[in-house]
Amino acid sequence: MTRYHPGDIIEIRTDQGLAYVHLTHEHxxxxxxxxxxxxxQLERPADLAAHAAxxxxxxxxxPLEQALDRLGLVHEKAAEALLPPAERRFPTFRMPIRDKQGNIVYWWFWDGQGLSYSTELDAIQETLPLREVMSSSRLLRALTGAV
Incomplete structure (x- = not known):
């Protein structure tokens, strides 16, 4: 059973201090x-909803809970917050499609329901997250600002 749900802000204790994750969508x-x-943060911000905005x-x-448990990090729900209006729809992820030499031939875009594609990325598409499952070690780097 999952203890975290969309809207939850999770506080995570790292060696550097408190880090926060906002769970936004399920699929x-x-x-x-x-x-x-x-x-x-050295201590919990007074207004976590503002921090999350x-x-x-x-x-x-x-798989957040499993990753945090695998890392041995203490974590708990600290607050709930609505997503900023611009981010309430399921996010679009990008994924490179490569040829045998490893060159990117085109990009797939997935919005949680369907796919579209483009041979070139525009400025907005370059900022989209990659369609991949983040590893525990990469999460730890992201929590501490290293990614």
């Missing part, structure tokens, strides 16, 4: 989508 076929919030450090899909 039947993929792990939850999270926004890793910017900055490590800022631009995320990273957006990714990850």
């Amino acid at each position: 039947d076929s993929y792990p939850p989508v999270v926004r890793v919030l910017k900055g490590v 800022g631009a995320p450090h990273v957006t990714a899909m990850i």
Whole structure:
């Protein structure tokens, strides 16, 4: 049973201080989508909802509870917050499609329901998160600002 749900802000104790993740979306076929919030804090911010409203450090899909448990990090639900209006729809993820030499031939875009594609990325598409499941070690780097 999952203890975290969309809207939950999870506080995570790292060696550097407190980091925060906002669980934003669930999908039947993929792990939850999270926004890793910017900055490590020495103590819990007075207004976590305001903290969560800022631009995320990273957006990714990850089985959050399992990853945190695997890392041995203490974590708990600290607050709930609505997503910023511009981020309430399921996010679009990008995925490179490569040829045998490893060159990117085109990009797939997945919005949680369907696929589209383009041979070139525009400025907005370059900022979309990759369609991949984040590893525990990459999550730890993201929490501490290293990714």
